[in-house]
Amino acid sequence: xxxxxxxxxxxxxxxxxxxxxxxxxxxxxxxxxxxxxxxxxxxxxxxxxxxxxxxxxxxxxxxxxxxxxxxxxxxxxxxxxxxxxxxxxxxxxxxxxxxxxxxxxxxxxxxxxxxxxxxxxxxxxxxxxxxxxxxxxxxxxxxxxxxxxxxxxxxxxxxxxxxxxxxxxxxxxxxxxxxxxxxxxxxxxxxxxxxxxxxxxxxxxxxxxxxxxxxxxxxxxxxxxxxxxxxxxxxxxxxxxxxxxxxxxxxxxxxxxxxxxxxxxxxxxxxxxxxxxxxxxxxxxxxxxxxxxxxxxxxxxxxxxxxxxxxxxxxxxxxxxxxxxxxxxxxxxxxxxxxxxxxxxxxxxxxxxxxxxxxxxxxxxxxxxxxxxxxxxxxxxxxxxxxxxxxxxxxxxxxxxxxxxxxxxxxxxxxxxxxxxxxxxxxxxxxxxxxxxxxxxxxxxxxxxxxxxxxxxxxxxxxxxxxxxxxxxxxxxxxxxxxxxxxxxxxxxxxxxxxxxxxxxxxxxxxxxxxxxxxxxxxxxxxxxxxxxxxxxxxxxxxxxxxxxxxxxxxxxxxxxx
Amino acid sequence: xxxxxxxxxxxxxxxxxxxxxxxxxxxxxxxxxxxxxxxxxxxxxxxxxxxxxxxxxxxxxxxxxxxxxxxxxxxxxxxxxxxxxxxxxxxxxxxxxxxxxxxxxxxxxxxxxxxxxxxxxxxxxxxxxxxxxxxxxxxxxxxxxxxxxxxxxxxxxxxxxxxxxxx
Numbered sequence: 001x002x003x004x005x006x007x008x009x010x011x012x013x014x015x016x017x018x019x020x021x022x023x024x025x026x027x028x029x030x031x032x033x034x035x036x037x038x039x040x041x042x043x044x045x046x047x048x049x050x051x052x053x054x055x056x057x058x059x060x061x062x063x064x065x066x067x068x069x070x071x072x073x074x075x076x077x078x079x080x081x082x083x084x085x086x087x088x089x090x091x092x093x094x095x096x097x098x099x100x101x102x103x104x105x106x107x108x109x110x111x112x113x114x115x116x117x118x119x120x121x122x123x124x125x126x127x128x129x130x131x132x133x134x135x136x137x138x139x140x141x142x143x144x145x146x147x148x149x150x151x152x153x154x155x156x157x158x159x160x161x162x163x164x165x166x167x168x169x170x171x172x173x174x175x176x177x178x179x180x181x182x183x184x185x186x187x188x189x190x191x192x193x194x195x196x197x198x199x200x201x202x203x204x205x206x207x208x209x210x211x212x213x214x215x216x217x218x219x220x221x222x223x224x225x226x227x228x229x230x231x232x233x234x235x236x237x238x239x240x241x242x243x244x245x246x247x248x249x250x251x252x253x254x255x256x257x258x259x260x261x262x263x264x265x266x267x268x269x270x271x272x273x274x275x276x277x278x279x280x281x282x283x284x285x286x287x288x289x290x291x292x293x294x295x296x297x298x299x300x301x302x303x304x305x306x307x308x309x310x311x312x313x314x315x316x317x318x319x320x321x322x323x324x325x326x327x328x329x330x331x332x333x334x335x336x337x338x339x340x341x342x343x344x345x346x347x348x349x350x351x352x353x354x355x356x357x358x359x360x361x362x363x364x365x366x367x368x369x370x371x372x373x374x375x376x377x378x379x380x381x382x383x384x385x386x387x388x389x390x391x392x393x394x395x396x397x398x399x400x401x402x403x404x405x406x407x408x409x410x411x412x413x414x415x416x417x418x419x420x421x422x423x424x425x426x427x428x429x430x431x432x433x434x435x436x437x438x439x440x441x442x443x444x445x446x447x448x449x450x451x452x453x454x455x456x457x458x459x460x461x462x463x464x465x466x467x468x469x470x471x472x473x474x475x476x477x478x479x480x481x482x483x484x485x486x487x488x489x490x491x492x493x494x495x496x497x498x499x500x501x502x503x504x505x506x507x508x509x510x511x512x513x514x515x516x517x518x519x520x521x522x523x524x525x526x527x528x529x530x531x532x533x534x535x536x537x538x539x540x541x542x543x544x545x546x547x548x549x550x551x552x553x554x555x556x557x558x559x560x561x562x
Numbered sequence: 563x564x565x566x567x568x569x570x571x572x573x574x575x576x577x578x579x580x581x582x583x584x585x586x587x588x589x590x591x592x593x594x595x596x597x598x599x600x601x602x603x604x605x606x607x608x609x610x611x612x613x614x615x616x617x618x619x620x621x622x623x624x625x626x627x628x629x630x631x632x633x634x635x636x637x638x639x640x641x642x643x644x645x646x647x648x649x650x651x652x653x654x655x656x657x658x659x660x661x662x663x664x665x666x667x668x669x670x671x672x673x674x675x676x677x678x679x680x681x682x683x684x685x686x687x688x689x690x691x692x693x694x695x696x697x698x699x700x701x702x703x704x705x706x707x708x709x710x711x712x713x714x715x716x717x718x719x720x721x722x723x724x725x726x727x728x729x
Contacts, residue, residue, distance in 0.1 A: 030694075030695060030696055030709070031696055031698040031699060033709075034696055034699055034702075034708075034709040034710065034711055035699065035711070068696075068697075068698025068699070069698050071698065208695070209692070209693075210693070211653070211654035211655045211656075211658075211692050211693035212654050212655035212656045212693060212697055213693070213695075213697075214693075214695035214696070214697055217695040249601070249638050250691065250693075250694060250695070251695065287597070287598075288597070288598070288601055289636075289638075290597060290600075290601065290636030290637070290638035290639060291636055291637035291638035291692075292635065292636050292637060293692065304597065305594075306594050307593060307594035307595060307596035307597050307598075307624075307632070308596075308628075308632065309631050309632055309635040310635065310636070366697060368655075368656035368697035368698065368700060369655070369656050369659045369660070369697075369700075370659060370660070374656075374697065374698045374700070375698055406655065409655065440655070442655045442656055442659060444659055448659055453659075456655070456658055457655075460692065463692075464692075466635070
């Protein structure tokens with residue numbers, strides 16, 4: 001692939017775009033597909049054919065449009081006298097789709113009653129960097145991605161920059177690992193670049209295991225080429241020639257789109273040998289996970305790629321020095337790689353101008369739980385939690401009261417109402433006992449019992465513990481037992497003391513991140529909602545009315561613990 | 563000797579083994595492709611029975627202990643046959659907060675099986691998932707591979723009517 005070919009595709013695409021009057025993007029991300037987007041797309045195609053508009057209308061599937069709750073979402077872009085206006089329809093059905101065709105496309109009158117207001121703060125308050133193409137392009141066509149500037153970052157890197165220059169730019173940008181840890185990306189890249197090895201690997205961690213998080217899935221489904229491009233840039237910077245994407249087996253759509261993307265990129269010679277006629281070679285292969293949460297941990301993920309049980313090993317040596325097949329390996333998360341192309345194109349300083357002093361850029365969150373606007377959002381780092389929940393998220397439905405926001409999944413913690421004005425960045429979140437995590441943000445209202453939530457996460461960690469180290473294997477079982485006792489109303493204050501002891505034990509003695517962070521949900525709920533624990537233990541009642549407390553006569557309890 | 567075993571067709575003459583052989587060949591019989599091959603095997607046969615694990619182990623020259631270790635480590639692999647119909651209840655946080663525990667309980671009570679089990683008539687397998695990534699549809703339940711969201715307990719039970727004649 002030479003530069004001219006890239007440009008030729010861009011020209012051809014923009015010509016084709018100008019030839020059509022309407023572009024209809026039907027969201028075909030997992031959420032909307034489950035609400036019937038495929039039938040809607042089919043219906044659009046049929047109605048347009050019947051109306052004889054096939055020449056002037058293009059119907060295509062896009063990535064996530066954000067507001068998953070109101071799916072299927074459809075974006076209609078109309079080109080008139082050189083400018084483009086866009087309308088977003090929500091909750092469409094096959095019948096309503098033909099109505100949109102007859103009214104909007106034929107008569108030029110958008111169907112007001114079906115429109116989703118663009119003034120909705122959900123759309124207004126976001127700043128899209130990683131998700132900039134999601135919803136605009138067809139993820140199954142490489143031409144669409146190239147037309148919006150795709151692969152030009154790779155071209156710039158390969159033809160104009162040195163590996164050191166690329167790492168310098170990433171350092172300037174202040175980009176930090178988006179998988180949850182927040183390790184400076186530039187530092188990681190330079191460590192791998194400096195490590196000696198006859199070959200090196202680049203791995204993309206797409207094993208998004210946190211329950212309640214679907215950011216990576218949406219990026220992979222909506223803009224897979226962006227991840228490939230980010231990986232290729234990283235490979236150039238660290239000197240790797242081979243990459244793996246380790247993707248969850250639970251995401252069949254993401255897997256198929258990635259396969260398509262890799263095939264297309266290879267055909268255009270954007271992956272393979274002598275990329276942009278340079279000395280740089282890079283290939284990518286997929287590895288499909290098989291449903292083990294612990295494989296999100298880097299050493300366990302590497303073991304899994306090697307075809308073994310996904311058990312972590314002690315670090316150091318870190319994968320940057322000794323990783324896949326004992327070669328230096330760069331391991332980053334999907335969102336981190338997806339942030340790379342704009343950093344290269346617009347410069348590290350531009351990226352660093354977004355966000356807070358220590359947390360730069362934007363972050364994608366999956367907003368779910370008891371909130372009006374469930375879906376995917378991208379905001380600059382440092383935005384107050386209140387704004388995310390009450391402006392973008394639209395607040396709590398059914399007139400209920402906000403109780404807590406849960407971040408970081410089973411490794412994270414809960415943030416209570418008193419900290420609603422907290423800016424969302426790595427430092428502030430850890431100050432209040434939670435973590436940024438990969439970006440799952442679950443909102444809970446007063447009908448959620450915090451003890452039950454803690455028990456839920458502990459059950460998760462207990463099931464997902466790989467069993468290699470004792471503190472995690474046995475500790476999670478004990479902690480779950482104690483939490484279960486509390487939710488059943490049969491625990492004593494001694495049990496609570498033991499629970500707290502175990503929290504410390506697991507935190508300090510477990511082998512990998514799973515065990516070390518497993519107590520976090522308990523620690524943070526104890527910190528802010530201790531009264532709820534005590535209500536279960538002393539008063540034998542569940543304030544949120546969730547737990548089924550067995551009416552045990554007090555005497556029996558005493559007998560048991562006498 | 564070992565390589566010869568791998569090249570021999572499976573004595574049962576089952577055509578699915580031919581497809582499995584093709585997958586093995588694609589991976590060039592590399593021991594590290596164990597997970598890939600097990601994925602393919604499960605796709606072809608529905609579940610991983612002992613005979614299949616032995617066959618895969620021999621072909622890749624991986625000890626059976628390791629094959630078994632890997633097959634039991636990952637939740638995705640099933641060593642028991644699945645029922646005619648499957649129902650997967652998502653227990654991700656968003657779904658949990660919106661009440662999938664109740665849905666699960668009602669299925670358990672109605673059909674008398676726990677997650678991971680199949681009814682005695684072999685009609686229904688009940689499973690749980692740790693997050694389908696369809697949090698926008700919470701609570702999400704998958705009926706025979708079709709993700710459906712925002713259903714209550716009764717609606718879920720209604721969807722499964724007709725799967726079993728006796729219930």
